[in-house]
Amino acid sequence: MDKLRIEGGIPLSGTITVSGSKNAALPILFAAILMDSPCSFLNVPNLEDIRTTLRLLRMLGLSCECEDHVVQTEPGNLIPEAPYDLVRTMRASVLCLGPLLTRLGRARVSLPGGCAIGARPVDQHIKALEQMGARFDLEGGDIIGRCSGLRGAHIVFDMPTVGGTENLLMAAALAKGRTILENAAREPEVVDLARFLISCGARIEGHGTSVIVIDGVQSLSAQTYSIMPDRIEAGTFLAAAGITGGKLTIKNCPYSELETVINKFQELGMQISQTPDGVLAACGKAGLHGTDVKTQPYPGFPTDMQAQIMALMSIASSSSIVEERIFENRFMHVPELIRMGAQIKIAGHTAMIRGVSHLRGAQVMASDLRASASLVLAGLAAHGITDVRRIYHLDRGYERIEEKLNAVGARIERLQQ
Ligand code: EPZ
Numbered sequence: 563m564d565k566l567r568i569e570g571g572i573p574l575s576g577t578i579t580v581s582g583s584k585n586a587a588l589p590i591l592f593a594a595i596l597m598d599s600p601c602s603f604l605n606v607p608n609l610e611d612i613r614t615t616l617r618l619l620r621m622l623g624l625s626c627e628c629e630d631h632v633v634q635t636e637p638g639n640l641i642p643e644a645p646y647d648l649v650r651t652m653r654a655s656v657l658c659l660g661p662l663l664t665r666l667g668r669a670r671v672s673l674p675g676g677c678a679i680g681a682r683p684v685d686q687h688i689k690a691l692e693q694m695g696a697r698f699d700l701e702g703g704d705i706i707g708r709c710s711g712l713r714g715a716h717i718v719f720d721m722p723t724v725g726g727t728e729n730l731l732m733a734a735a736l737a738k739g740r741t742i743l744e745n746a747a748r749e750p751e752v753v754d755l756a757r758f759l760i761s762c763g764a765r766i767e768g769h770g771t772s773v774i775v776i777d778g779v780q781s782l783s784a785q786t787y788s789i790m791p792d793r794i795e796a797g798t799f800l801a802a803a804g805i806t807g808g809k810l811t812i813k814n815c816p817y818s819e820l821e822t823v824i825n826k827f828q829e830l831g832m833q834i835s836q837t838p839d840g841v842l843a844a845c846g847k848a849g850l851h852g853t854d855v856k857t858q859p860y861p862g863f864p865t866d867m868q869a870q871i872m873a874l875m876s877i878a879s880s881s882s883i884v885e886e887r888i889f890e891n892r893f894m895h896v897p898e899l900i901r902m903g904a905q906i907k908i909a910g911h912t913a914m915i916r917g918v919s920h921l922r923g924a925q926v927m928a929s930d931l932r933a934s935a936s937l938v939l940a941g942l943a944a945h946g947i948t949d950v951r952r953i954y955h956l957d958r959g960y961e962r963i964e965e966k967l968n969a970v971g972a973r974i975e976r977l978q979q
Contacts, residue, residue, distance in 0.1 A: 565951040568941035569973035574808035576970035581607040582789035586754040589728040594635040595661035601784035603633040646672035660733030678930040680889040686726040714739030722747040722859040734776035735764040743774040749860040750819040803843035805943040815841040829853040852880035869936035876904035878917035895933035898926040923948040931959040
């Protein structure tokens with residue numbers, strides 16, 4: 563297992579480029595299951611979760627090639643089984659359920675267990691697919707779904723679920739008749755999936771709003787498609803500029819999709835503006851001061867940026883409050899930040915952060931993807947050396963992060979743990 567050794571206290575400066583979005587690429591790659599023709603995907607990030615997805619697609623019968631951020635898939639004889647050993651490493655594997663059912667009429671997918679940040683149930687996916695005519699059994703930890711063709715339905719999600727909306731978009735694209743998804747997720751990654759499906763002949767309207775209407779078609783044939791930039795990676799780099807008191811130009815930064823995050827960073831005292839080269843981010847002269855954040859479904863403040871903004875808040879000149887409203891256990895970065903001198907108290911889903919003048923380097927442990935990013939940010943700002951262990955969590959969602967940060971002045975080494 564690797565760790566990152568970070569020498570803190572260096573203001574970052576220069577230009578950093580954002581990779582393709584992990585959370586857009588994953589559902590779009592699973593949508594290849596729907597296609598009658600080969601697909602070419604551009605700007606695919608080079609990440610562990612992408613490699614896991616390609617392994618699963620090959621097990622399902624597709625052929626997949628990946629070279630230098632381009633993925634090519636070819637349809638094959640589909641084998642509708644996603645095994646536990648693979649699903650347990652990546653919950654997003656459940657996104658093969660909708661495509662397999664609508665394409666083949668059957669699917670056996672290991673029920674994705676919980677993960678560090680919460681139970682992560684898939685009841686909304688199941689309930690909605692049952693409304694479209696699928697029947698499910700649970701056998702040995704696997705969900706076994708069957709149907710004689712899915713038919714359109716009027717579905718109202720109990721909460722806006724990104725994965726649920728994506729699974730149902732893919733299922734409805736080849737179903738018979740009209741499907742309406744109400745209380746649908748509005749995340750940009752859902753919109754990117756819809757745009758890909760439409761480019762292949764799907765009939766979808768309302769993506770990006772909470773009501774999406776899909777009229778099923780007979781077949782879909784893929785086009786070449788370029789994945790949108792990763793707004794969470796971009797937000798993490800904005801945070802790196804703020805927490806180090808540096809100045810970064812972030813290329814391929816999806817400004818409008820990051821509006822809420824940028825507004826919050828500006829409330830903290832950061833200066834962020836669009837320039838012809840990208841988005842320029844710097845810490846204000848007066849440094850950072852506290853603000854309050856509640857995580858919400860898009861377009862609210864994204865839960866995937868909660869750990870990162872908390873690192874910034876931990877060195878602000880005043881106090882902040884963070885409320886995590888999406889996941890039940892997404893404060894695991896807090897004890898590790900406290901080991902670095904942060905002053906944070908947790909009460910239920912709320913964290914109270916009292917800013918300190920500086921953090922101190924320490925040995926810390928990553929627990930999940932975005933917590934890892936938070937600890938790297940804290941290490942960049944801390945006085946002294948920080949070792950972030952178990953960074954396999956980080957490698958799931960950030961492509962070569964230490965190389966990108968070292969290119970703008972950071973001093974990070976990847977070492978054997
Ligand atoms: C996606 O997860 C993202 N993952 C997550 O990013 C992100 O945090 C999350 O959306 C919220 O934005 C991918 O896109 C691969 P949800 P997903 O279904 O789809 C509850 C990262 O760091 N729920 O929108 O699993 C659920 O428990 C990852 O990149 C049900 O109760 O999230 C949660 O409280 C972490 N039943 C809420 O809804 C269901 O059937 C939102 O979950 C489905 C969800």
